[in-house]
Amino acid sequence: DFGLARIVKGEEDGEANTNRVVGTYGYMPPEYAMEGLFSEKSDVYSFGVLLLEIVSGRRNSSFYNNEDSLSLVGFAWKLWLEDNIISLIDPEVWDACFESSMLRCIQIGLLCVQELPRERPNISTVVLMLISEITHLPPPGKVAFVYKQNPRQKSDPSNSNNNVTLSEVQGR
Numbered sequence: 577d578f579g580l581a582r583i584v585k586g587e588e589d590g591e592a593n594t595n596r597v598v599g600t601y602g603y604m605p606p607e608y609a610m611e612g613l614f615s616e617k618s619d620v621y622s623f624g625v626l627l628l629e630i631v632s633g634r635r636n637s638s639f640y641n642n643e644d645s646l647s648l649v650g651f652a653w654k655l656w657l658e659d660n661i662i663s664l665i666d667p668e669v670w671d672a673c674f675e676s677s678m679l680r681c682i683q684i685g686l687l688c689v690q691e692l693p694r695e696r697p698n699i700s701t702v703v704l705m706l707i708s709e710i711t712h713l714p715p716p717g718k719v720a721f722v723y724k725q726n727p728r729q730k731s732d733p734s735n736s737n738n739n740v741t742l743s744e745v746q747g748r
Contacts, residue, residue, distance in 0.1 A: 603626075604621075605618050605622070605720060607693060617693035617696045617698070619699065620697065620698065620702060621688060621696060623688055623699070624684070624686070624687070624696075625649060627685035627688065628689070632664050632666055633667075634648055636648040649719050652682065653718075656683075656686060656716065661683075662675070680705075680709075680713065681706070683716060684705050684706060684713065687705075687714070687716045688702060690718065691718050691719060691720040
């Protein structure tokens, strides 16, 4: 999923469009998944998802929060709004000595997965935020792809399979 914007030459504004959307759903930004639009900010979105996965110890592709039908990105956003973001940190990697760094990584991840591409930082800014404790981080805005369909939910009854068998009869 990374590097798509570099592979296909874009317009002057750095955006391009494709009629064929390929990639892994949970890592695609909404503008690409729904409209085929991609830019360097598409890779930033994917990186943000990876950052949230690393800190939480949960895979976005298999994460599902039963209570609210939230994706990992949506769950992180909910915890941020509730001022409970510390509970996103994987207990296996949590260490009080690194708590502020872990919280900083979550905030950077949320900045990367903001709904609008123009609201996401560019990748060089992301790198600067990761390596410099001095850089002030703005609060993240609304994130994209908050909700996810329940994987255990039964399919729509209007879309059912029938067990009709067709046989071709041939004479002797």
